Amino acid sequence: SPLKVDADFASLPLGGHVEVLEDKAGTLDFDAARASDAFKPAPPAVGTNFGFTHSSWWVRFTLANGGDVDRELMLREDYPLIDYLELWAPDRSGGWRHVATGDRTPFATREFVHRDFIFELDVPARSERTFYLRAHSDGPVDLNLLLYRPHALVGAISTEQLAYGAYYGGFLVLVLYNFFLFAIVRDRAIFYYLLYASSYGLYFAVHNGLTFQFLWPDSPHWANQALLVLLALALVFGLQFTRTFLGTGGFLPRLDKLAVSLQVLALLALVASFFASYGVLIQPLALLTVVVTLLIIAMGTVGLFKGYRPARYFMLAWGMLLAGVLAYMLKVFGLLPHNMLTQNGFQVGSLLEMVLLSLALASRLRELRRQSRTDTLTKVPNRRSFDETLPAEFERARRGGSAIALLVADIDHFKQFNDTHGHARGDEVLKLVADRLRAGVRRGDAVCRFGGEEFTVILPDADAREAMRIAESLRRGVETSTSGDGSITISVGVACSQDAGIGGVDDLFRAADAALYRAKDLGRNRVVHQGTPQVATDAGAEPSRA
Numbered sequence: 377s378p379l380k381v382d383a384d385f386a387s388l389p390l391g392g393h394v395e396v397l398e399d400k401a402g403t404l405d406f407d408a409a410r411a412s413d414a415f416k417p418a419p420p421a422v423g424t425n426f427g428f429t430h431s432s433w434w435v436r437f438t439l440a441n442g443g444d445v446d447r448e449l450m451l452r453e454d455y456p457l458i459d460y461l462e463l464w465a466p467d468r469s470g471g472w473r474h475v476a477t478g479d480r481t482p483f484a485t486r487e488f489v490h491r492d493f494i495f496e497l498d499v500p501a502r503s504e505r506t507f508y509l510r511a512h513s514d515g516p517v518d519l520n521l522l523l524y525r526p527h528a529l530v531g532a533i534s535t536e537q538l539a540y541g542a543y544y545g546g547f548l549v550l551v552l553y554n555f556f557l558f559a560i561v562r563d564r565a566i567f568y569y570l571l572y573a574s575s576y577g578l579y580f581a582v583h584n585g586l587t588f589q590f591l592w593p594d595s596p597h598w599a600n601q602a603l604l605v606l607l608a609l610a611l612v613f614g615l616q617f618t619r620t621f622l623g624t625g626g627f628l629p630r631l632d633k634l635a636v637s638l639q640v641l642a643l644l645a646l647v648a649s650f651f652a653s654y655g656v657l658i659q660p661l662a663l664l665t666v667v668v669t670l671l672i673i674a675m676g677t678v679g680l681f682k683g684y685r686p687a688r689y690f691m692l693a694w695g696m697l698l699a700g701v702l703a704y705m706l707k708v709f710g711l712l713p714h715n716m717l718t719q720n721g722f723q724v725g726s727l728l729e730m731v732l733l734s735l736a737l738a739s740r741l742r743e744l745r746r747q748s749r750t751d752t753l754t755k756v757p758n759r760r761s762f763d764e765t766l767p768a769e770f771e772r773a774r775r776g777g778s779a780i781a782l783l784v785a786d787i788d789h790f791k792q793f794n795d796t797h798g799h800a801r802g803d804e805v806l807k808l809v810a811d812r813l814r815a816g817v818r819r820g821d822a823v824c825r826f827g828g829e830e831f832t833v834i835l836p837d838a839d840a841r842e843a844m845r846i847a848e849s850l851r852r853g854v855e856t857s858t859s860g861d862g863s864i865t866i867s868v869g870v871a872c873s874q875d876a877g878i879g880g881v882d883d884l885f886r887a888a889d890a891a892l893y894r895a896k897d898l899g900r901n902r903v904v905h906q907g908t909p910q911v912a913t914d915a916g917a918e919p920s921r922a
């Protein structure tokens with residue numbers, strides 16, 4: 377039955393009011409189609425979404441204007457990737473106005489300069505008009521037909537343009553920001569993120585019909601191929617980013633190899649896009665996308681369980697994307713309202729994903745920074761960390777008018793231990809000593825491996841007396857916990873900022889180091905304060921340090 381268009385409405389979905397005709401061979405011309413009696417009402421479940429099909433599809437609908445004024449209406453088909461789309465509309469002289477467009481014809485074939493297909497429909501007062509559409513496409517023929525009053529279409533489009541501007545603006549800012557970050561930091565993960573975000577963002581822009589309108593309006597062939605190329609690139613770079621970010625080559629060699637094979641497949645699809653048609657390639661690529669997504673989530677999950685902190689943001693990011701897809705699914709099944717967020721759940725989720733991946737990169741930089749300040753063997757802060765921490769703590773103590781002390785500790789006769797028991801056992805001793813030191817200090821004290829078998833301990837808010845007490849308890853702690861190991865002992869030199877002659881950080885370190893030498897000279901396994909002539913433990917004197 378004709379759709380009444382004289383009532384007051386802003387927009388109407390046309391889906392339930394059309395009849396369709398499948399032209400399997402694609403040979404019918406307009407007159408033959410118009411004469412055909414094989415038109416059937418569109419099935420309510422799918423409407424005019426015909427999916428992947430080799431047929432051409434004819435769509436017919438009748439609009440009835442019972443009012444006294446002419447009605448000018450806008451027909452919008454809002455899936456922009458239809459290859460060929462034609463309209464036949466009755467004109468006022470009894471003939472037909474024919475528009476032949478689609479994304480396989482130059483952009484200029486459109487009546488309206490817009491990423492979707494928009495046609496003007498004229499229904500004079502007190503009349504009925506029947507319109508015909510013909511669609512054919514290598515990809516899915518998913519016609520989403522909407523009828524608008526002109527003012528309503530203007531309103532809808534301006535809202536959408538704002539949303540798209542915000543969406544792609546977000547992508548652009550992320551890409552620019554990370555570009556500059558990469559220029560400074562030179563982390564390869566940032567580089568792959570850049571490529572991933574760029575190809576992914578452009579892929580969506582192709583999907584929305586925006587690149588065809590704004591970037592390559594005269595290249596319909598490339599406009600179609602670009603979707604495949606960008607999807608393949610997004611898969612390659614997404615995997616490359618994930619592998620670099622999580623460092624999967626090291627701890628997940630099998631999954632990492634699988635990732636490389638999938639990258640090769642995506643690259644093959646990319647090359648094939650120059651020879652094979654869109655229709656042949658899009659379905660395998662869609663399948664590959666699902667597999668890649670599952671693999672990335674699997675790798676992130678393992679990274680998370682291995683305790684790699686940046687993997688938390690990484691997984692949150694992918695969770696956002698999945699939440700977006702889920703929101704869209706729930707909308708399709710009527711469990712969530714239809715609005716711009718749910719309708720575009722995939723796209724919204726993808727931007728949130730990119731934002732969180734950018735955060736994950738920041739978290740990774742923090743982790744790299746932490747690693748560069750940690751000794752890999754003993755897991756205590758290293759020399760670099762010490763060189764940064766001591767001046768800062770010293771300055772803080774000076775400003776607060778408090779004392780700060782420094783211990784320099786060295787394992788006794790470690791060379792001999794190494795020579796006797798081997799380097800591996802020596803490493804274990806280093807770890808053990810580091811653990812003892814760490815366990816024996818107060819909160820806020822900093823144990824560092826200064827180098828070799830030498831450790832430092834920064835003791836904020838400690839005067840010489842307190843520092844001696846802590847040093848002595850550390851010495852005893854090492855001695856007792858390693859008594860079964862051929863007796864490992866340490867010698868410790870102590871200096872405090874309140875000691876005479878300590879003007880700055882360098883004085884403090886020199887004094888503690890000199891005290892350590894004295895401890896070695898006095899027989900090892902003892903604590904010596906730089907100011908006092910001798911504060912010996914009860915260990916017997918030994919020959920001088922070599």
Ligand SMILES: Nc1nc2c(ncn2[C@@H]2O[C@H](COP(=O)(O)OP(=O)(O)OP(=O)(O)O)[C@@H](O)[C@H]2O)c(=O)[nH]1
Binds near residue numbers: 798896
């Ligand atoms: N196993 C192991 N040994 C190390 C490491 N770093 C340094 N060493 C060893 O530590 C030893 C330090 O020897 P020396 O500096 O001669 O001092 P020492 O033998 O401890 O003698 P004193 O300090 O005079 O008591 C050398 O044999 C180094 O090879 C390490 O990371 N692992």
